[in-house]
Amino acid sequence: MKKTFPCIFLIMIILVLVFSLVFTRGKPGSHISGTVEKWAEIFDPCVLSYEERLLELQWFNAAAQNLQGITVTSMAENIETHYYESRVLARAFEDITGIRVIQTIVPEGDLVPKITAQIDQDIGYFDIYVNDADLIGYHLRTKAVVNLTEYMQGEGAPYTNPYLDLDDFLNLEFGQDYDGNLLQLPDQQFANLYWFRHDWFSRSDIKKLFQEKYGYELGVPVNWAAYEDIAQFFTETRIDGKKVYGHFDYGKPSPSLGWRFTDAWFSIAGVGDKGLPNGLPVDEWGIRVRNRIPVGSSVTRGGAANGPAAVYALTKYIEWMKNYAPPEAMQWEWHDAGPLCARGDIAQHIFQYITWLSDPQFHTPGSPVCDKFGKPLWRVAPTPHGRYWDEGMKVGYQDAGSWTIPINTTGDQRAAAWLWAQFCVSKTVDLKKFIVGGTPIRKSTIFSDHLTKNISDYGGIIEFYRSSDQIKWTGSGRNVPHYPRMSEVWWKNIAQAITGDITPQEALDMVALQQDEIMRSLSMAVYSPVLDPEMTHEDHFSDHPTLSPKSPRDKPAPVTMDYEVLLKKWKQSISNSGR
């Protein structure tokens, strides 16, 4: 008994020690030691090693030493990438630099008026915007945003990330003026690509039916003739006993209806001339430019906004919308339609903004467009061409939402905003941001081992960005002198054509006329539009045949392409901009 007591006492002491260790509670208010290390660990996977991430984050920490306590106000559109920035990256940025960021997320339709107002009225609403590079023509003519090239070499040099690596950006030229000065730094980028149900297109029974009906192989449509046949086929054919649609689009009268045409529809139909990134002398807005000066968009001024190609494009839009798209599509706008292809009854979409393809509905097991492992049953491919499209023209639309600093953001505020912009595009965070938002901006991200390993999750997007073809997808370009005002005229007129109040020709005549009027009214710092005199066909084109719009063209033979052949072609033509 004498020996038993000490033993029990000893055991009790050990137990007390163990429990005191086990249930040690954290004290309120204590800080995480090694903030940089923590975030360097969290930003994984990454194209940089842990040590390289530490170096880059430590540079941010050091560069912001004099800027701690500043609050940066930022505005961006309401896509997943920017939510990630505002909710995660802003917190990390504040942890590392001590600079607080308030990033307001608004629809793109609200963002453009805000930045326009800030520029036009010289009011400091926000320190920095993520503004589409579609506005580059406006920014370069107003000279109201910071020339980042000059800033990086001058005042902003201490705040410019030595690991920024501008050559690593995919399409830096989208944000450059005619002279190559960087006005906008890409933050997120997405292309418009043809989207289709690869599982349906691969089924032998469906292919056989299509072959019997149209006499050629079902595949990725190369031109609109084939797209139209496929749209008709699926709309009229029940797949596994269910009604499906061969076309997808949206038609609600809203600003985003205009983007439908200015972003992509006219360019893929073949409006404008050959040339990259935009047609010269006439671009896909139908605007003719001479020596960087817009001279008119009406056919009577050498433009093409109301030419045969434009009328053909609008006509097909209305026709397909009515015949092959879900009836409710007329009530959708850009934001509504984005993820709806995933609902399972859409066979193809003539062009899909790929930012929406990061939505979980396109990657979740149980989704009608995914297999049981969540792997996509859909694929993306090049957008089919309209009958007015010629080799050498841009193939499709892609734009980069880009960091843009108004010139009325100055001093430390500008420096802090510039640090924030660089942090959001740094190599440390870019791969993780792409995984969340699906909007690539860096070649290093596109060619990363992580994406190579998981390439099957992206339905062809990675193969597209790795190919040399991706440079044929471009934004609105430098010729549009005032994107905010000019884009407004499109949707209102087109909406009337959709309802049948006016004809497509009448709607586009109005668009051309109103665009010309806007351009006539503009008085910009540089390269301000100067309209050519209006002429009739007879007295103008006979003397200046080069100004003639494209003549009406007949429907070509439908052409399709095997998707595997396309993938092989993409893989063989690894982008010359790749690593």
Next chain:
Amino acid sequence: MRLLSRLQNLSLHWKLNLMCLFIVLLFSLVLYFMILPYLEKEKTLERQGKLRAVVHCAVSLMDYYERSLRSESWKTDPSMPRTIEEAKHMVTKNLKEIRYDKSEHLFILDGNGTMLMHPVKPELEGMIMLDVTDPGGVRVFKDMVLHSQRDNEAFVSYIWQSKYSPVILEPQITYARYYWPWDWVVCSSLYTQDITDAMRAISIKSMLYALATAVMAMTLMFFFVYVSFSRPLKQLLEGIHEIHKGNLDHQIEVSSPDEIGVISREFNYMVSALKKGRDKLVLSQSKYRQLTDLLPDIIYEADIDFHVTYLNRSGHALTGYSEENIMQGLSLRSLIDDDAFDSMVETITAGREENFLLTHKVFRKNKTHFMGENNGAVIFDDLHPIGIRGSIRDVTDKIQMEEHLVQAQKMETIGTLAGGLAHDFNNVLAGITSTISLVMYEMDKGRDIQREWLKKHLDIMDISGQRAADMVQQLLTLSRKRETQFETVHLNSVIEDVINLCKNTFDKRISICTQIPAQDAMVYGDHTQIEQVLLNICINADHAMTFMRQNRTVHGGVLDIALEDILADEHFCSTHPESRQRCYWKISVRDTGVGIESNTLAKIFAPFFTTKEKGRGTGLGLSMVYQIIRQHEGFIDVYSEVGIGTTFNLFFPAHHTNDTSANQNIHRDIPQGNGLILVVEDEEILRHIETLMLEKCGYEVITAENGEQAVEVFKKRHNEIKAVFMDLAMPKMSGEQAFLEMIKIVPDVKVLLTSGFRQDERVNKVLTYGTCGFIQKPFTLETVACSIARILNVSSTENQGDPA
């Protein structure tokens, strides 16, 4: 290896049972190390999946409110939150109330590790949990927060207090999901002790079931193996033992229709077939044994070690060996002479497939022997020789008969030669007598005889006498009868001797030509027999060129004798079936006689076949020639054209030896000696000549005219007399009788005998009496000197001298 060897030595019964045991053991191991861990893993995964599903539900609720905020749903639905804080509050409120599995719950941390919501321990809310560790040092909450921020989700395992008692520690697992739009880490935990407990219970149950199954399976297997394999196989084995013992009447019981039953049935069929076959074989053996026993010849078989394995009844009778002797390992060497045995060894070693024919002595058990003609063959098992078998015929009488016939034939030959010889002999005698008369005449006239004149006439007589002696020696050599004696024979000298004889005896119109190479032609054989063969062929040639001609007036022709060496290659052997691939000496005897017709040619070697007139030939000559050449392992071929002539080609195997004594001309000095020699000779002239010869050799000589006188002299002076040179055939007392008397006086008396007869049985008999030698008359000084020196043991090298 040892274990493997032991396993291999086990019976099939035990092997099958061991295999069953091994399978059960293997299954148990697979169960314990693979299936149970797999089940545990699956169970854990199932729990993890459940945890993940619960947390995802919570996250989807958050996402719902987040989406509503983004789309500003509050504008159309007032119940929806207007700010993110409102949304978080609504979610927290809902999640706090959620319980699953009775008491399990969710808790929420933020990105900095601050506990935002804990339904069970609300006191933790607001505390930073990053430094909290479990007893193993795992920073549980830090891992949840950091890992989920990095990987979007994380499972963290650690030890935590039991939900039943804070003093009990149990393993726990937490699933954490990072919801980045709100910077929240949503977690839920579960204890895994129940999984461990459940798996332990399953393990124990499984092992018990496995053990019970193993015991049952082993028992069933043991029974099954015994009934289906062991017992039938044992019966089969007993059956095989019975067959092995010779009991072909044994039948195995067929107890089942399975494979073993089929084997047993087939085995019975096979045994029946074997029995029939054996009965036939026994009958056949009995028949052939009876047949062989009826034969007068010995029928024998021997194994590869030359142990006799079978002798027929005649074999037992002729040799005297019993069956018991054979059982004890009677060797063939005991039955036959060494040469024949060596030949059989060579035959079986070379693996020759053709039969062999040997004539040799066959020894009886009582050491006597008879001559046997052995016709045998090698026994082969597939490709390898395993023994020898054959028949031996007693040919003693036949050989004696043949010898008599040969002798008769030789006499016939001598008779044939005698006519010509007599003529020559007269010429020789004429030369001697004429010369003597001439010398006598000169002496009678009292004329002085010049030394040179006398030397000339003495030389004539010497040459004539020498020629006469040669002629007589040839006839004696030919006519003598003796045992066959194989030795190295110098063919060149044989041919020279025969040609000399032919020249003396043949018709002088026959021209004799020879082509003999300079090199020595050595064969192994009997000198006399070979000489006899060649002489016989030559005599036939003589006859063909003389009296056998139809036109008796035109006698003569050419007898051409040639000698050459032949290498019997493959092609030669194919055209001469009796030859073997080796070197031969070929003696070609060509005549230009009458020739032989083709139908006659096939019969010339048959005994008693002759084409000569009655009294001119016995018909034994060529038959004997054929036999002799066969005995010498040679062969003969004949080419003949009627009216043109005949060529006989005799082939003898070439013999290579280093012993060149046979053809060496010995040129050495006469051995010298000393002491007293008693010369006993009834012929005065010879006595005188012998005295002179011995004196030339250095001896002193006393003489006696007959045996009686010799014995008398020997009695008186035997102490002085070193040797006796004595004629055998003498009046009053023969040399043999005198020799016997002298032995009585001096037992080791040294006697050199001489006689005009050749060394025959009579001489041999005397030679057995003691130390003595024999030389045949006529003899030369060298012969006498060497012979007397040999019996006196005088070294020729020590006592050389000039006879002069």
